Amino acid sequence: MQHTHSNYLLAADIDDTDKRLLRLLQTDARMSITELAERVNLSATPCARRVKRLEDRGIITGYHTQTDVQKLGYPLAVFIAISMDRHTADRFEQFERKVKSFDEVISCSIVTGRTEDYLIKVRVRDMAHYEEFLLHRLNRIEGVAQVHTSFELREVFSRSMV
Known part of the structure; x- marks a missing residue:
């Protein structure tokens, strides 16, 4: 992604609830919308809208599985x-x-x-x-x-x- 001045302004639109959602998803990307909503004190629909907005804006770029490199034989x-x-x-x-x-x-x-x-x-x-x-x-x-x-x-x- 090419970085422009407007790309950096996106961060100003992220509030504390968005940051909490991002931290929770980075910890467990498989967390349900219901559980996410509970953890950030929102109902499910506004929570799902926030996650979708973060995806649409390219802030959430994907969901990944973390692996244990030791157990996979690449220590x-x-x-x-x-x-x-x-x-x-x-x-x-x-x-x-x-x-x-x-x-x-x-x-x-x-x-x-x-x-x-x-x-x-x-x-x-x-x-x-x-x-x-x-x-x-x-x-x-x-x-x-x-x-x-x-x-x-x-x-x-x-x-x-x-």
């Missing part, structure tokens, strides 16, 4: 800072398209304030899986000039902003 989180050889739109688009196709990549951001251009977060089974990912896939993307790896010791917390 190792890796942050990889990537420098590109050229700073052209084509090079960046090609990199982004390719890295998006890798299931191990759970986030990818263009960053500033560093010598690297991208910061990606990857989930892998173990060091052998990471080595295969790095040497046989990531480093083979045309334009990747340098990578710097940091391993996550422990995630302290992760949340969406409300």
